[in-house]
Amino acid sequence: MTQRWRLLPASLGRRILLLHGVVTVALLVAMVGLLRLNAVHRDDLAAATRALVNEQALANRITNAVLRQIVAATYYGDERGNDAVRAAFDEAGEEAYLGIRQYLFNDLNTEERLKLEQVKEYHQRLEVTAVRALDLLRRGETATARIATDSMIAHALGLQNALADFLRMREEAPGRIEERQSTIFHSLALGTAGLMVLVLLTAVSMGGYLRQRLTGPLTTLNEAAGRIADGDLSVRLPAFYAAELAAVADSFNRMVGRLGKAKDALEQRNQDLEGALDRLRSTRDELVQSEKLSAVGRMMAGLAHELNNPLASVLGFGELLARRIDEGEVIDADARKELLDPILREGARARALIRNLLRFSRKAAETTGPVNLAESLGVVVALRRYAFKQAGLELVVVDVPDTWVIAESQRLQQVLLNVMNNALDAMAPAGSGSLRIHCVPTETSVTLVLADEGPGLDDPSRIFEPFYTTKAEDQGTGLGLALVKQFMEGFQGTVAAENRPGGAGASFLLGFRAATAPEPAPAEAASGAADAVPGPRPGSRILVVEDEPALQRLQERMLDRVGATVVIAGSANEAREVLLGTSVDMVVSDFRMPGGTGLDLYRWIVAERPALADRFIIVTGDVTDPELADFAARWPERIVHKPFQFDDYLGAVGARLA
16 A cells, blocks of 8 residues: 555645745744844843943942042041041942952953952952051051051052953953954854855755756646647657646646547548538539529520521521522522522521520639620520510610629629529519610629519518529529529629519619729630631641531531641541541541540640640530530630631631641
């Protein structure tokens, strides 16, 4: 049990308290000793001083008594003496004798005691000689008395000299007192110095102990906490000697262990959250795409009908042209104007409808930037104008100039389409009304107002809530206007909805940050220059990669008209075989075809035929592939969109060759 107790950490508080108690007791004992020594020495000095004063007074009394004896003896010796003089002589002698005896009880050294014995002896002789002289005078023996008197006076003088010598010896006592005082002060100084040394040693010992037992562990704890703050959770504290610090170290180590587990759990949770967030983003993108596809689906019926009109014209006039050619009729300028011009015009009309649909269907970019508001509005208006017309409604754009705003073109088109669809659905039951669109620009902002003549909004404050809808279950998802708000906030813009005064419909206000038109990029400048290029140089050798026979023949005829030599490949694999055995000046490739995409062929060319990498064009009608979108964003001048026109196609090819 004793061995086990010794292994337990000692309490730092108890040790400090014990050390403090020991130091306090030692200091109190030292201070009491100094005070006691001071009191003793002070009493000793006071006693010595009093003894010196008493000796001085006693010496004065002895001297006075001897002088009175001499005076009395002298007076008596002049024959004027009487019994009173004798009594005075005896009284003075007694006083001198008592004083000398009292000196004998003082602290005298040997020399002083011998000198005092000599004084006592002279005094006795003085008294004996004086008594004898007095007796001789009383008997009338005057001459003999005078001799005795002279002897008495000699003894008195000897007494005075001996007493003076004795007093001179005793006068050395103040020196001895000063010496004792010096000794006492020296002792007090040594005691005080010892006490100061004791205090200093105690402070040093206390500081060293605290530094070893408290400051050191606290420094270690601080360093460990700093390492934890830097993310190092492998740090652990050693087992400290003191019980309190050992408990702190144990708690600290357990805390770090829990932090490590919590960190691992948190990292795992973050990974789970990141996965959930990725899934949420994917779901959101799917919802956005679903809403876009839903809008595309709603437009397709109208667009199919709208496309049928120009296609019917193309087919009809084409058949008329074919019949007249078959009948051997010469096609002159009038016939061309009557038959070919409608075909070209209606084909361009169909091409524009498809282009707008493709532009709307493209994937949105990740960042915002300057967007031409009028251009985006034109795309959506072109897609929905026919639907408004079919419903008996008007779609009127009033004064929307080329205005640049901060947005993302695809999401901006989605915003405009959703608001237009909301107005269309609101006004369609009545079969009349209009949606009027106008712009209110300022130096820093642009507000696009879309005001319809429908029944208005039931609750404008909730119109942008997800899944909030007043339509039947099969007529809306409730996400259209929620996406409008989300996209506008992504543009750092604003959106608001309100009922127009007098119940004349609803207004949607889209607020954008104004932007300046971007500088034309080098690619755009090259594209602009391509408009002036009539086509590839005569004699250029061009590889056309296309799996559709009609498009093969079309491109071959177009290039042949400008004197280019065309090599045809029906797939990416066939194109690679051609390039391995034939030298060409340029490659024009479809995107989707057997054996790999146009981008697969481009990557092979970069690796195997790098000289052709800058002379490569993709002809495509695909706008959904992410890789193709990235390629088009990086090199828009290398993309020719189907359906294409003669000048556009030859201009792009000529620009790449140039």
